[in-house]
Amino acid sequence: MGLDIHYQEEFQNRHIAPNEADTEAMLSVIGVDSIEQLIDETLPENIKLKKPLNLPAAKSETEYLTALKQTSLLNKVFKSFIGQGYYDTVTPGVILRNVFENPGWYTQYTPYQAEIAQGRLQALLNFQTMVIDLTGMEIANASLLDEATAAAEGMFMQYSLRKNMAAKKYFVSISVFPQTIDVLKTRANPYGIELVIGDHQNFQLTEEFFGAIVQYPAGNGELFDYADFAAKLHGLNIKLTVAADILALTLLTPPGEWGADIVVGNTQRFGVPMGFGGPHAAYFATKAEYKRNIPGRIIGVTVDSANNYALRMALQTREQHIRRDKATSNICTAQALLAIMASFYAAYHGPKGLKKIALRTHGLAISLAETLNKLGFKQLNTAYFDTIRFDLGDLVQPIHAACLDNEINLSYQGSLVAISFDETSTFADVKTLAKIFARVKAVAADDVSVVDDVETVVPENLKRITKYLQHPIFNSYHSEHEMLRYIKSLEAKDLSLCQSMIPLGSCTMKLNATAEMIPITWSHFGKIHPFAPADQVLGYYSVFNELNKWLSEITGFAAMSFQPNSGAQGEYTGLMVIRAYHQDRGEAHRNVALIPASAHGTNPASAAMAEMKIVVVKSLGNGNIDVDDLKAKAVQYKDNLACLMVTYPSTHGVFEESIVEICDTIHKNGGQVYMDGANMNAQVGLTSPANIGADVCHLNLHKTFCIPHGGGGPGMGPIGVAAHLVPFLPGHTVVDIAHEKSISAVSSAPWGSASILIISHAYIAMMGSKGLTDATKYAILNANYIKARLEKYYPVLYSGANGRCAHEMILDCRSFKAFGIEVTDIAKRLMDYGFHAPTVSFPVSGTLMVEPTESEPKHEMDRFCDAMISIKHEVLAVENGSFNKLDNPLKNAPHTAAVITANDWNHEYTRQVAAFPLKYVAERKFWPSVGRVNDSHGDRSLICACPPLESYLEEIVP
Ligand SMILES: *Cc1c(COP(=O)(O)O)cnc(C)c1O
Numbered sequence: 001m002g003l004d005i006h007y008q009e010e011f012q013n014r015h016i017a018p019n020e021a022d023t024e025a026m027l028s029v030i031g032v033d034s035i036e037q038l039i040d041e042t043l044p045e046n047i048k049l050k051k052p053l054n055l056p057a058a059k060s061e062t063e064y065l066t067a068l069k070q071t072s073l074l075n076k077v078f079k080s081f082i083g084q085g086y087y088d089t090v091t092p093g094v095i096l097r098n099v100f101e102n103p104g105w106y107t108q109y110t111p112y113q114a115e116i117a118q119g120r121l122q123a124l125l126n127f128q129t130m131v132i133d134l135t136g137m138e139i140a141n142a143s144l145l146d147e148a149t150a151a152a153e154g155m156f157m158q159y160s161l162r163k164n165m166a167a168k169k170y171f172v173s174i175s176v177f178p179q180t181i182d183v184l185k186t187r188a189n190p191y192g193i194e195l196v197i198g199d200h201q202n203f204q205l206t207e208e209f210f211g212a213i214v215q216y217p218a219g220n221g222e223l224f225d226y227a228d229f230a231a232k233l234h235g236l237n238i239k240l241t242v243a244a245d246i247l248a249l250t251l252l253t254p255p256g257e258w259g260a261d262i263v264v265g266n267t268q269r270f271g272v273p274m275g276f277g278g279p280h281a282a283y284f285a286t287k288a289e290y291k292r293n294i295p296g297r298i299i300g301v302t303v304d305s306a307n308n309y310a311l312r313m314a315l316q317t318r319e320q321h322i323r324r325d326k327a328t329s330n331i332c333t334a335q336a337l338l339a340i341m342a343s344f345y346a347a348y349h350g351p352k353g354l355k356k357i358a359l360r361t362h363g364l365a366i367s368l369a370e371t372l373n374k375l376g377f378k379q380l381n382t383a384y385f386d387t388i389r390f391d392l393g394d395l396v397q398p399i400h401a402a403c404l405d406n407e408i409n410l411s412y413q414g415s416l417v418a419i420s421f422d423e424t425s426t427f428a429d430v431k432t433l434a435k436i437f438a439r440v441k442a443v444a445a446d447d448v449s450v451v452d453d454v455e456t457v458v459p460e461n462l463k464r465i466t467k468y469l470q471h472p473i474f475n476s477y478h479s480e481h482e483m484l485r486y487i488k489s490l491e492a493k494d495l496s497l498c499q500s501m502i503p504l505g506s507c508t509m510k511l512n513a514t515a516e517m518i519p520i521t522w523s524h525f526g527k528i529h530p531f532a533p534a535d536q537v538l539g540y541y542s543v544f545n546e547l548n549k550w551l552s553e554i555t556g557f558a559a560m561s562f563q564p565n566s567g568a569q570g571e572y573t574g575l576m577v578i579r580a581y582h583q584d585r586g587e588a589h590r591n592v593a594l595i596p597a598s599a600h601g602t603n604p605a606s607a608a609m610a611e612m613k614i615v616v617v618k619s620l621g622n623g624n625i626d627v628d629d630l631k632a633k634a635v636q637y638k639d640n641l642a643c644l645m646v647t648y649p650s651t652h653g654v655f656e657e658s659i660v661e662i663c664d665t666i667h668k669n670g671g672q673v674y675m676d677g678a679n680m681n682a683q684v685g686l687t688s689p690a691n692i693g694a695d696v697c698h699l700n701l702h703k704t705f706c707i708p709h710g711g712g713g714p715g716m717g718p719i720g721v722a723a724h725l726v727p728f729l730p731g732h733t734v735v736d737i738a739h740e741k742s743i744s745a746v747s748s749a750p751w752g753s754a755s756i757l758i759i760s761h762a763y764i765a766m767m768g769s770k771g772l773t774d775a776t777k778y779a780i781l782n783a784n785y786i787k788a789r790l791e792k793y794y795p796v797l798y799s800g801a802n803g804r805c806a807h808e809m810i811l812d813c814r815s816f817k818a819f820g821i822e823v824t825d826i827a828k829r830l831m832d833y834g835f836h837a838p839t840v841s842f843p844v845s846g847t848l849m850v851e852p853t854e855s856e857p858k859h860e861m862d863r864f865c866d867a868m869i870s871i872k873h874e875v876l877a878v879e880n881g882s883f884n885k886l887d888n889p890l891k892n893a894p895h896t897a898a899v900i901t902a903n904d905w906n907h908e909y910t911r912q913v914a915a916f917p918l919k920y921v922a923e924r925k926f927w928p929s930v931g932r933v934n935d936s937h938g939d940r941s942l943i944c945a946c947p948p949l950e951s952y953l954e955e956i957v958p
Contacts, residue, residue, distance in 0.1 A: 008060050008063075009060050009061070010058065010060070010771070011058065011059075011060060011061055011064075011513070011515070011766035011767060011771065012058065012766075012767050012768075012770070012771030012774060012775070014061075014511075014513065015510075015511050015513060015763075015766075015767065015771070015775065015854070015855060016771075016774055016775055016778045016854045016855065017511075017778075017854070017855050017856055017857035017858075017860075018778060018781070018782070018854075018857055018858055019857075022857065022858035022859075023035070023781070025858065026781060026782070026785040026858055027781070029785060029788045029789065030781075030784050030785060030787075030788045031788070035777050035778075035781055038777075038780065038781060038784060038804065039686065039777055039780060041800075041802040041803075041804050042655060042780055042784070042800060042802070042804040042805075042806060043655055043686055043687065044655055044657045044659075044801075046657075046660055047655070047659065047660060047687040047691055047692050048686060048687055049685070049686060049687055049688060049691060052685070052769045052770070052773065053553055053554060053684075053685050053769040053772065053773065054553055054769070055550055055553060055554075055764065055768055055769045055772070056765065056768065057768055058765070058766055058767055058768025058769075058770070058771050059765050059766050059768075060766070061513075061515040061766060064515065064762055064765050064766050065515060065518065065519070068519055068758070068761075068762070069519075069522075071539045071542050071543065072519065072522050072524035072525055072539050073524060073539065074538040074539035074542060075524045075525065075528055075536065075537055075538065075539035075540060076407070076532075076535075076536035076537075077407075077523055077524055077527050077528065078404075078407040078408060078409045078532065078536060079407060079408045079409065079429065080274070080409050080422075080527075080529040080532065081408065081409060081410050081411070081419045081420050081421065081422075081425075081433075082409050082410065082411045082420065082529045082531050082532070083221075083386070083387050083411060083418060083419075083420025083422075084177055084178075084179075084219065084411060084418075084420070084531060084734075085147055085177050085179070085180075085266055085268075085748065086266075086268060086274050086277075086529050086530055086531070087247075087268065087269040087274070087386075087420065087422035087423070088274060088422045088423065088424040088425075088527060088529075089268070089269045089270070089271055089272065089273070089274075089422065089423045089424065090271065090423055090424060091271045091272065091273060091341070091345075092271060092344075092345065092348050092483075093480075094348070094480050094483050094484050094487065095271055095341055095344045095345060095348065095483075095487070096521065098484060098487045098488065098491075099337075099340060099341055099344060099487060100337075100341060100520075100521060101517070101521060102491070103496060103497060103498050103512065103514075103517075103708070104491045104494070104496055104498050105120070105337065105340065105491060105494075105496070105710075105711065106337055106512065106517070106708040106709075106710050106711075107496040107497035107498065107509075107512055107708050107709065108120060108494055108495070108496040108497075108502075108709065108710070108711040108712075109502055109504055109507060109509060109709050109711070109712075109836065110297075110313075110332075110333070110336070110709065110711065110712035110713075111124075111312070111313060111711060111712060112313070112840070113495075113827065113828075113831070113836055113837055114310065114311065114312035114313070114930075114933040115304070115310075115828065115831055115894050115928040115929070115930050115931070115932065115933055116493075116494065116495040116831050116836065116894075116926070116928050116929075117493075117494055117495070117711070118310065118311055118490075118493040118494070118929045118930055119489075119490030119491055119492065119493035119494040119929075120336065120340060120490070120494055120711040120712075121299050121311035121312065121313075122311060122490055122493075123339075123340040123343050123344065123490055124142040124143075124297075124299045124336060124339055124340060124343070124712075125142075125299045125301070125311055125944070125945070125946055126343040126344075126346075126347060126473055126474075126946060127140075127142060127143065127267075127281070127283075127339040127340065127342060127343035128140040128141070128142060128298070128299060128944050128945055129469075129471060129473070129474075129945040129946040130342070130343055130346045130469060130474070131246075131267075131283040131285050132285060132944075132945050133468040133469050133470075133945075134246060134249040134250065134254060134468055134469075135244060135249060135254050135255055135256055135260070135263040135283075135285040136253075136254025136255060136256025136257045136260075136263075136466065137254075137255070137256040137260070137263055137285035137286055137287065138256075138285075138286070138287050138288040139285065139286060139287070139288050139290075139291055139294065139298070139942075139944050140283060140284065140285040140286075140298075140944065140945075141283070141284045141285075141294050141295070141296040141297060141298050142296065142297045142298060142299050142313075142334065142336065142339060142712070143267075143281040143282060143283065143296065143297075143334045143335040143336060143338070143339035143712075143713065144264075144281075144282040144283070144284050144295065144296050144331060144334055144335070145282060145331070145334060145335060145565040145566060145569060145713075145747065146266065146278060146280065146282050146335075146565060146747055146748040146749065147177070147180060147243060147264060147265055147266040147282050147748050148177070148179050148180040148182070148183035148184070148745070148747065148748040149183060149282065149565070149569070149746075149747065149748070150243075150264035150265070150282040150283065150284050151176075151180045151183065151184060151213060151241060151243055151264050152183050152184055152186075152187035153264075153284060153295040153296075153329055153331075154211075154213065154241035154262040154264050154284065155170055155184055155187060155188065155193070155211060155213065155241065156187060156191075156295075156329070156609075157262065157286075157290065157293050157294070157295065157328070158170075158210055158211030158239045158241065158261070158262070159191065159193060159210055159211065160293060160328075161239065161290070161293060162210035162211070163237055164207055164210065164237065166208070167207065167208055167209060167210035167238075168192060168193055168194055168208065168210070169193070169194045169195075169196050169206075169208045169209045169210070170184070170188060170193050170194065170195050170196065170209065170210065170211050170212065170213070171196050171198065171200075171203065171205065171209055171211070171212035171213070171238075172184060172195050172196065172197045172198075172212070172213050173197075173198070173199070173200045173212075173213060173214040173215060173218070174197055174198060174199055175214075175215055175218035175219040175220045175222065176213055176214065176215045176218075176219055176243060177215060177219045177243070177748075178219070178733045178734055179732065179733060179734055179745060179748045179749070180213075180215075180243060180748065181195070181197065181733070182732065182733040182744045182745040183744070183745050183746060183747065183748065184213070185744045186576065186730075186743060186744040186745060186746055187609070189576075189744075190576075190579065190609070190610050190611035191611055196209070200212075200214055200224070200226065200229045201224075201229075205232060205233065205236055205238060206236070207236055207237070209236070209238050210238060210239070211238055211239045211240070211241065212229075212233055212238060212239075212240050212241070213240070213241040213242070213243060214226055214229070214240070214241075214242055214243070215242075215243045215244075216242050216243065216244045216245070216248070216252070216255060217245060217248055217252075217384060217385045217386075217387065220380070220381065220387075220389055220418070221381045221384045221385075221386075221387030221388060221389050221418060221420070222381045222382075222383065222384060223252070223381075223383040223384055223385060223458060223459065223462055225258070225459065225461055225462055226240075226242070226255075226258060226259070227258040227259060227461075230258055230259025230260065231259060233259075234259065239261040239262070240259060240260055240261050240262070241260070241261065241262040241263070241264060242255040242260040242262070242263045242264075243263075243264050243265055244263050244264075244265045245265060245269075245385065245386075246265050246266070246267050246269065246270060246283070246342075247269050247270070247354070247357065247358050247361065247386075247423075248358065248385040248386070249464070249468075250351070250354045250355045250358040250464070250468070251355070251358050251359065251362065251385065251456075251458055251463070251464055252385070252458065252462050252463070252464050253461070253462050253463065253464055253465070253466075254464065254466065254468075256285075257466065261286060261287060261290075262284070262285070262286045262290075263283075263284075263285045263286070264282060264283065264284050264285075265282065265283055266280055266281075266282050266283075266748075267280065267281045267282070267283055267338070267339065267342035268280035268281075268338075268342075269422060269423065270341070270342035270345040270346060271341055271342060271344070271345030272338050272341050272342060272345075273521070273526030273527065273755070274526065274527060274528060274529050274530065275520075275525065275526055275528070275753070275754060275755030275756075276525070276528040276529070276530050276532075276537065276540050276749070276751065276754035276755055277530035277747075277748070277749025277750065277751055277752060277753065277754040277755075278530075278565065278714070278747075278748075278749055278752060278753030278754060278755065278756075279335055279337075279338050279565070279713070279714030279753035279755070279756055280335065280338050280753075281334075281335035281336075281338040281339035281341075281342055281713075282335065283339075284296065288942075291315065291942060291944075292315065292328075293328055294315075294328065295328050295329030295331050296329060296331040296334050297313050297331075297334060297712065298313065298314045298315055298942075298944055299311055299312070299313060299314065299944065300312065300313070300314030300315070300938045300939070300942050300943060300944050301938060301943040301944075301947055302314075302933060302934050302935065302937050302938025302939075303933075303934050303937055303938075304930040304931040304932060304933050304934065305892070305931035305932040305933075305934070306896075306898070306899065306930075306931050308930060308931070309930075310930040310931075310933045310934070311933075312933045312935060312938060314938055314939055314942060314944065315939055315942070322601070323601075323605075324601050324604040324605060324614075325604035325605060325607060325608040325614050326608075327601065327604075327605040327608070329605065329609075330568040330569075330571065330572060330602045330605035330606045330608075330609055331566070331568060332566065332567065332568045332601075332602050333566040333567060333568070333700075333702065333709075333712065333713045333714075333715035333717075334566070334712055334713040335565075335710075335713040335714050336710050336711040336712030336713045336714075337708075337710030337711055337712075337713065337714060338710075338713070338714060340711065344483070344487060346469060346474055347473055347474050347476075347477050347483070347486070348477060348478065348483050349478075350469065350474050350475050350478055351467070351468055351469040351470070351474060351475070353478065354469070357423050358385075359456075360423075360425075361385075361386045361421045361422060361423060361425060362385055362386060362421075362456060362457075362458075363454050363456075364421045364425050364426070364427065364429070364430055365384065365385070365386050365387065365388050365419070365420075365421045366451075366454040366455075366456070366457055367427070367430050367450065367451050367452060367454050368388065368419065368421075368430045368433055368434065368450075369384075369388040370451040370454065371430065371434045371448070371449075371450045371451045372388075372390065372434065372437055374449070374451070375434070375437060375438055375441055375443060375448070376441065377390050377392070377437060378390060378391050378393075380416070382457065383457055383458065383459050383462070384457060385458070386420050386421045386422065387418055387419065387420040387421075388418070388419050389416060389417070389418045389419075390416070390417050390419075391415055391416055392415050392416070392417055393415050394415075395440050395441070396412065396414075396415045396416075396417060398440045399417070399436060399437060399440055400412060400417075402436045402439065402440065403433075403436060406432060406436060408429075408432070408433070408436075409529065409532055409533070409536075411531070419433070427450075427452065430450055431448075431450050434448050434450050435448055471946045471948070473946055493929040494711070495831075495834075495835075495836050495926055497509060497511075497512070499834065499924070499926050500834055500835050500836070500860065500863070500864075500926070501835070501836075501852060501853075501856045501860050501861070501864060502836040503786075503835070503836070503838045503850045503851060503852055503856075503864060504836070504838055504839050504849075504851060505653065505808040505809075505810070505838055505839040505842075505848075505849025505850055505851040506600070506651065506678050506679065506703075506808065506839055506842070506849060506851065507678075507703060507709070507839065507851065508678075508681045508700070508703035508704055508807075508851060508853055509709065509851075509853060510681070510703075510704075510706060510853035510854065510855040511706065511853075511855035512706055512707070512708035512759070513706065513762075513763070513766075515762060515766065516706055516758075516759045516762040516763055516766075517708070517759065519758050519762070520755055520756065520758060520759065524539060525539070525540070525755050525758060526755065528540065530735070530748075530749040530750065530751075530754070531734050531735060534735075540751075540754060543757060543758055543761050544562060544751060544754075544757065546761060546765075547560075547562075547757055547760060547761045547764070548560045548562075550761075550764045551699065551718065551720060551760075551764075552720060554684055554685075554688065554764075554772070555677075555688050555689045555690060555697060555699070555720040556688035556689060556690025556691050557689065557690050557696075557697075557720035557721055557722055558720075558721065558722055558723040558726050559720070559721060559726045559729065560718045560719065560720045560721075561573065561718060561719050561721075561729040561730055562716070562718045562751040562752055562754070562757060563718070563730045563732075563745065563746050563747045563749075563750065563751065563752045564698065564716070564717040564718060564719060564746055564747065564752060565714070565715065565716060565717065565747050565752045565753050566700075566713070566715045566716070566717045567602065567676075567677075567678060567698055567700040567702075567703075567715065567717040568602035568605065568606055568717065569717050569746060569747070570677075570698025570699070570700075570717030570718065570719045571602055571603060571606035571607075571645070571674070571676065571698055571717075572606040572609050572610060572746065573698070573717075573719050573730060573743075573746045574674050574696040574697070574698055574719045574721070575593070575606060575607060575609075575610035575612060575642075575643065575645075575674060576610055576730075576743050576746070577696060577719070577721060577725050577728045577729060577730075577743060578642060578643050578672045578674065578695070578696065578725070579591075579610055579612075579642065580728040580741065580743050581672065581724070581725055581728055582642060582672075584728070584741060587670070589639075589640055590640055590641060590642040590670065590671070591611065591612050591613050591640055591642050592612065592613050592614075592615055592637040592640045592641050592642055592671075593607040593610075593612040593613065593614055593615070593642055593643050593644070593645055593674075594615050594616075594617050594630065594633055594634065594637070594641070594643070594644045594645070594666070594671070595607065595614055595615070595616060595617065595644075595645045596616070596617045596618075596619060596625050596645075596646065596647075596650075597616050597617065597618060597619050598619050598623065598647075598650065598651045598652060598843045598844075599645060599646075599647060599651065599676070599843075600647065600651060600676060600678065600842070600843070603645045603647075603676060607645065612642055612643075613640075615633055615637060617629055617630045617633060617644075622798055623650065623652035623654060623797060623798035624650065624652075624654065624656050624658070624798075625646070625650070625656060625658070625662060627658045627661065627662060627665075630644075630662060630665060631665050634665050634666055634668075634669040634671065635669060637669070638669035638670055639670075641666070641669050641670050641671035642671060642672065643666070643671050643672040643673065643674050644662070644663075644666045644671060644672075644673050644674065645674045645675075645676060646659075646662065646673065646674070646675055646676065646694075647675070647676040647678060647679055648675055648676075648679060648683070648689070648692060648694075649679050649682050649683075649806040649807070650679075650798075651679075651842070651843040652797065652798040652810060652843060652844075653679075653682075653783070653798065653805045653806045653807065653808040653809050653810060653849070653851075654798050654799060654800050654805065654806060655682070655800055655806055657800075657801060659692045659693070660692060660693055662693075663692060663693025663694060664693065667693070672695040672696065672725075673693060673694040673695050673696075674694070674695070674696050674697065675689045675692070675694035675696070675697035676697070676698065677689065677697040677698050677699045677700065677704070678700050678703055679806070679807065679808075680697075680699055680700070680703070680704040681703065681704040681775075681776065681779050681807050681851075681853065681854075682776060682779060682780060682806040682807035682808075683776065684704065684772050684773065684775065684776045685769065685772050685773025685774075685775075685776050686773065686776050686777070689720065690722060694722075695721065695722045695724075695725060696719055696720065696721045696722070696725055697719065697720055698717045698718065698719045698720075699717065699718055699719075699720065700715060700716075700717055701715065701716040701717070701718065701756070701757070701759070701760045702714070702715035702716060705759070705760035705763055705764070706759050706760060706762075706763040707756050707759045707760060708759075714753050714756055715753075716752055716753055716756060716757060716760070718752070726739060727739045727740040727741040727742070728741050728742060728743055729742060729743075730742055730743050730744065730745055730746050730747075731743070731744060731745065732745045732749075732750040733745065734750070735750040737750050737751075774854075775854045776807075776854075777854075778854035779807040779851075779852075779853055779854040780804075780805075780806060780807055781854075782807075782852040782853065782854060782856055782861060783805050783806065783807045783808055783809055783850070783851065783852055784804055784805060785852075785858070785861060786809065786850055786852055786861055786864070786865060787799075787804075787805050787809045789861075789862075789865040789869075790811060790850075790865055790868055790869070793868065793869050793872040794811035794812060794813065794848075794868070794872065795811070795812040795815075796809050796810065796811060796812070797809075797810040797811075797812050797844060797847060798810060807851055807853075808849055808850060808851035809849070809850055810843075810844060810847045810848070810849050810850075811838070811847060811848045811849075811850060811868075812844075812846070812847050813826055813846055813847060813848060814845075814846035814847065816875050816879075817846065818879075819878055819879045819885065820878070820885050820886070820891075821875050821878055821890055821891075822846075823840055823841060823846050823847065823848060824840065825890040825891055825893065826848065826871055826875075826890065827840050827848070828890075828893040828894050828932055829871050829874070829889060829890045829893035829894070830867060830868075830871070831893060831894035831926075831928045832889070832893050832894050832895055832914065832915060832917060832921075832928075833867035833870070833871075833917060833918060833921055834867075834921055834924065834925065834926045835863075835864060835867055838850040838851070839851075852864075863920055866918055866920070867917075867918065870917055870918055871890070874888070874889055874890055874917075875890065878890065883908070883909065884908045887907055887908050887909075888908070888909060889909055889913055889914050889917070892907065892914070892931075892932075893932070894928035894931065894932065895914040895915050895928070895931070896927060896928055896929065896930060896931050897915075897927045899914075899931060900914060900915045
């Protein structure tokens, strides 16, 4: 026998967990002979793909990383002085390795289950504190997608709060970053908001304006004192948004002290790589009086069941799900991981360290400015922080060429050049630039005397006086050991995929393979500015082109747009594209969106952002869309029908047989079909959005395509569209990616959070057609296995025609209410068993939605099922009276180590039952760090910043 010298390890065997024996065992529990039989019983015949996906052969992990390394080298890492909202930065090693590259931080879910999420909740509270301090505002949220969308949220909040309902104009300073203006334009359009772009110094405001936005420092580098402008606005009842640079705020009077109502910005330069556009965390800060209007998540302080300090998401935590189209925004996934990194960066450097970094950056800019002034160049700005601007006249060409020769990027606009300094800039850079500039003036290099003794050019009235970051959190962890231990102490409080499966329905918490993550921090991907010249980013283009091709093949669509930074932003983008399509055909009046009652809350929230009129379609008792109702409504609204938004397989985890008929009905009545692709994990390789008849869909790359959830972001929500919609895909003002009829931008960066697209690229490249299709089959197999094991204990709410579920299922817990057990009690009790709860009360209140994904082995699912079955026995014990109705392990869950080890134990069940209810629990016990969190207490007196250590106990203990 010859040796197999061609043996290749297959990545798909790492990604898909069940082995052959497990598969056989699971099939027999389900009661089918083969996976093929199961799929046949699950997927309607009329939507099946007829041939395999046409994708390149799967690469092994080693092959992929070797090839991608070569691709990455096509990107040119030039020194960036481009600025415009993106700055090179140093990610401290301790944060790089222990947060950014650490699955203990990047694999968590959004912290809905607060008791096992106190670590990232604290880090996000630190972020809010940092933002509040630096901006001088009263309240901040826990991140938004990017600066431009944060500005758009600010505009919309101002619009919603306007007193004069007739006011439709919004003032935009000419020196706001162009990408921000572009995104404002998109957001303003459906509401008929008129953007008026002008110079704040000589602009005549009227009562027709409801708001205004300025940039601080201005986009052209100038430092303006906006105090008078703000006062003028307030005199007219107009609110002001300020887009502010987070590093500059360490030196400048914070906007909160001169009249800002809202402050937004990017925290990228606090240690988060540029990554060709993202991901980065934007911030949003405002006045306390607007706390109920703030978009996105806010972390707040409260107490747990033992009256100890505890954190949780406050107020509008689930607001889209409750308020739907009345929600303040459609933000669901934000940028938690990057906000956490920025907060650690601030804690590591502390106020003094940050100030030194800011002063050096500022000083280097002055040094070059004064040197160039001496050489006779004409500087255009006098008061500035990090950005200097010159009119080079005819010399712009030779300087541009010489900079490229020296691998330096500046920002050019005609004969104007802007040079932005950052944390990585050095005095050597100043010298290099000075020489380049001198040479074109024919000054000999030796004769250039670089100014190295400089004084600040921040005007006296803009110099920051107020202190910031005085809290011990920002003044205790400046040595690496202390920071390492702080990071680890928080990490230890969080349950992530490192501990156990996270069976969240609709969220697809699958493997985020290490090989997919490794390239993210390669400098050839990380240190690339989103506005770098096209010929320097061929590596990225190669990744985009392939990913575009592959995802188009997978969805059956003609092309993708990679601009939306989350699923909800994908929805918004898709709807705006549909809107543009109707307008282009002279049917601008089409504005009705049909949305099934069971839709995810972001669907109506996004439709509202596109100013569509929402008409709800009923569900049948079996959970399916009521096709008769849908037909009736499609006909009733046929003159104005814009689209249907439909999730497939349904949010109930079922492949509805009628989907093709549903899509036909919409098309016949002049509408487009928007498919919410959150459940794409049940489709890949078996069917596709185009195949069922959709025109556009978003993909949650952070669900189906392996980007980790990061504890609430980042994500990517690219949209795929059929050929007739391609001309309308979003463009971008700075980078030319426009199609013939592109809508304006929906994100700051042309390809959204470009760097994490690599994760999905890696996944597809290493899985290939068979691997991806097998993943779908195993996702369905695993779900049906759990269903088979649990349906005797928990009624499974909906299933397909043959009794099968798709990749997820809903477990009904509503009947336990009769004896006082709520679904929340089960969710919290699961923590005692070491598990994160499934999705609670979506899409049906009082239920749990379970999705195991293909990446979970049978053993892990068995542990989960054993826990659920054991919990059911506990529920029965409450029902039959062997457990006290009020004092039982469910009601008191989760149990902390402090409670279990306390000298007093006054419960009617044992400590063993409380903390080690099944044998396996002891093997790797995960202790929730706080007891059941009190939500309403925290909402009654909202505290959104780190409370002073000595005072918070008095303040918050009732
Ligand atoms: C996750 C999800 C969304 C929203 O995606 P985000 O990336 O969080 O904005 C929308 N619809 C469904 C069905 C989802 O599961």
